[in-house]
Amino acid sequence: MVYRVAVVGGSGYTGGELLRLLAGHPSVRVVAVTSERSAGRRVEEVFPNLRGSVELLYEPLDPERIAKAADLVFLALPHKEAMDAAAAFHARGKKVVDLSADFRLRDPRVYEEWYETPHRHVDLLKQAVYGLPEIHRRAIRSAALVGNPGCYPTAALLGLLPLLKHRVADPQSLIVDAKSGVTGAGRGLALPYHFPEAHDGVAAYKVGGHRHLPEMVQEIEALTGTRVNLTFTPHLVPMDRGILATIYAALTRPCTTAELADLARETYAGEPFVQVLPPGELPNVKHLRGTNLCRIGLHAEQRTHRAIVVAAIDNLVKGAAGQAIQNMNLMLGLEETTGLLAPGFFP
Numbered sequence: 001m002v003y004r005v006a007v008v009g010g011s012g013y014t015g016g017e018l019l020r021l022l023a024g025h026p027s028v029r030v031v032a033v034t035s036e037r038s039a040g041r042r043v044e045e046v047f048p049n050l051r052g053s054v055e056l057l058y059e060p061l062d063p064e065r066i067a068k069a070a071d072l073v074f075l076a077l078p079h080k081e082a083m084d085a086a087a088a089f090h091a092r093g094k095k096v097v098d099l100s101a102d103f104r105l106r107d108p109r110v111y112e113e114w115y116e117t118p119h120r121h122v123d124l125l126k127q128a129v130y131g132l133p134e135i136h137r138r139a140i141r142s143a144a145l146v147g148n149p150g151c152y153p154t155a156a157l158l159g160l161l162p163l164l165k166h167r168v169a170d171p172q173s174l175i176v177d178a179k180s181g182v183t184g185a186g187r188g189l190a191l192p193y194h195f196p197e198a199h200d201g202v203a204a205y206k207v208g209g210h211r212h213l214p215e216m217v218q219e220i221e222a223l224t225g226t227r228v229n230l231t232f233t234p235h236l237v238p239m240d241r242g243i244l245a246t247i248y249a250a251l252t253r254p255c256t257t258a259e260l261a262d263l264a265r266e267t268y269a270g271e272p273f274v275q276v277l278p279p280g281e282l283p284n285v286k287h288l289r290g291t292n293l294c295r296i297g298l299h300a301e302q303r304t305h306r307a308i309v310v311a312a313i314d315n316l317v318k319g320a321a322g323q324a325i326q327n328m329n330l331m332l333g334l335e336e337t338t339g340l341l342a343p344g345f346f347p
């Protein structure tokens, strides 16, 4: 059986990556792709890399029409724009994977605090499942609406999960220091992302107040059952894609690097998209470009009694479009890895 899917917001970076990956998926066909500003144009005009692979025209977002054509809809829209579209498709019985932040936070008050607008679909928010398969696989399989995680939280949570699950990290002591490539900011134009501004420099931003913090806290508190004390500092680095998260946590008991690696290997045994590196090895985002992988290296620092975990992903794939397809596979009852196993490109 071939399922029909639509990509809403298909002219942005994550939408383009969805189209690229779905073009090689054997069990789905993209039947509609939307853009307001590029309506009427061919996909290949907006994404020349897709010439010969995707033969579709952009159309404006019309939930009525798209719901008739598609079984499942990906929303690659900005937050605040996605929630009404999700509600419109959900009301028409369609499964939805939302790549925005609109359905990631369970508590509408937390959403309002961080996104500075009341959530307009609180009932739907309650039904949404946080789409990190390594934690919520079973719930995702039966979900009608998945809130696909942010790119920073994907790297941070996958890096932290083995330590938290085995209770070797003190949840009161967590620091996530993370670097993102420029595509993490989306395709829209803004001064900090112009070539002379972003190239050949590195800067922290949103220190103490990035919007990905509350979803990390939500998931860690659910895992540990305790309040968490987490500092998260994001950085913009001059590369196209990739997230590298360096995570620090106080150890709750003496541990060696080899023990930490064993705990991580046990946590991720059978996981198709998480690779734990041998002791002494650390990941590089460059080796993961285009893949749905998260690669993790761990170190136990004896001098400070801290664990240091380095987690790397491609922000557009495991941090967005690839993870969304992984969720789609689960929701449609397909093999979870379908369409996602091609190796990345290097260098």
Ligand SMILES: NC(=O)c1ccc[n+]([C@@H]2O[C@H](COP(=O)([O-])OP(=O)(O)OC[C@H]3O[C@@H](n4cnc5c(N)ncnc54)[C@H](OP(=O)(O)O)[C@@H]3O)[C@@H](O)[C@H]2O)c1
Pocket: 008, 009, 010, 011, 012, 013, 014, 015, 034, 035, 036, 037, 038, 061, 075, 076, 077, 078, 079, 081, 099, 100, 101, 149, 150, 151, 183, 184, 185, 186, 187, 188, 315, 316, 319, 320
């Ligand atoms: N970039 C990443 O690494 C990343 C990772 C994880 C999650 N996300 C999230 O995924 C979503 C998409 O991100 P992106 O980086 O792909 O963004 P983007 O490059 O800025 O693309 C945004 C898309 O939304 C459409 N759009 C914008 N405003 C709209 C409106 N009012 N009505 C209908 N369509 C509208 C745009 O179409 P037009 O052609 O009409 O402008 C475009 O297709 C965001 O919520 C983002 O936070 C991004």
